[in-house]
Amino acid sequence: MTSAEFRAVYQALPADLQNRFSRLQRYVLVALECEGCVRVGVLTRLALRSAAAGVLDETATVLSLAELTLRAEPHTHPASVTAHRPRTAPRRRPVPVTGRIGRWVGTGPLTAATDASWKDGFGGTGFLTTDGRWGFGGHRMTPQDPVGPSKILVTELRAVRLLLSVVSPGTPMTVLVDSRGALDLLRRWRRGDTRALPAGCAAPDLPPLARLVARGDGLRFEHVKAHSGHLLNEAADALASIGRRHAAAELGIREAEERSAGLVDSFLRSWSQAAPLSA
Incomplete structure (x- = not known):
């Protein structure tokens, strides 16, 4: 502009x-x-x-x-x-956090957005749904991590796994992802090709996710361009960033939860008012 x-x-x-x-x-x-x-x-x-x-x-x-x-x-x-100082991971491995904003319960049709964030050796995942559910998670990359060279792609897929931990894959739902690589794998899994995995990846949590997606008759995956102003994608991106910062000990759990709930409520309010513009 x-x-x-x-x-x-x-x-x-x-x-x-x-x-x-x-x-x-x-x-x-x-x-x-x-x-x-x-x-x-x-x-x-x-x-x-x-x-x-x-x-x-x-x-x-x-x-x-x-x-x-x-x-x-x-x-x-x-x-x-x-002036950046090296970060240290929290002593305990951070656990995923999920929540729900009651006033959006029953909003339909159900759409969700997932995203991942990586910076300085820390990864984050995030998701939200149009009926008020949200979550974030994070972890630190280690030499023993079995994701191989596909850490960003695997983290994108783990964001979907976090979503499906709170929304049944049998629920009719459109899931928006901004990673073409993740979208390709998710669609292959939906078609039953559950042996397809990211190159060099031996993460034990992905085969169960592939089978879960394959059984999800109500799931539909669509691409959304990253950082294009799509409200749901922007919110999922922000949640993934919160998850990453919590894993890096930059945000305490209370602050991370409060920020997430306020952010999701604000984005959903804007989405409900401008859905035709954002779709």
Whole structure:
């Protein structure tokens, strides 16, 4: 987005929205390498698109998500890398955390999004569903890890495993994934090819997942482009980031749970108001 395009929308807004957009304009006008800033920029662009269409209630909702993401996400700009200190894993292996927001129970048709996150030797998984269920998990990479060279792909698949630990695979559900490799394997498993596994991977949890997916008559897997502004994918990405940061001992369990519940509720509220735009 150019400065002129930003101003054209900005100048037609009420003063309160102008003040809020002015604090976020750098995230859409300046190229930033920070992952947290990229997510803020995606949401801010969505808010600007709603503003250009004259839907100010939706604009305010998505803008609130951008502001929440700005506060909640880690920001690791290139200039701060030299000051980075090595992280240590928590003494106990972190266990996956799941929850549910009651006011979304019964919302249909059921759609879910899963995602994975990797950074500095720590991986995270996340998922949410449109009926209010959510979860995150994380782990540290070790030399003994049996995932082989496919750690990112395996983590994407483990995010689906976490989802299916709380939603029966027999439940009619569309699952959105942003990894083409994961999507290919999931669809092969659905067709019954449960022996297909990532190259060089000996992770013992994947064959049971393959068989579970093969039996999931209600499951349908679809691709969604990462960091394209799709609300469910952005929320799953943020949950995976929380799981990774919890595994790296950057977030305590209480803070991680509170952030996750608030984030999911906000994203689902925006999804319910703008589903045609996000689908």
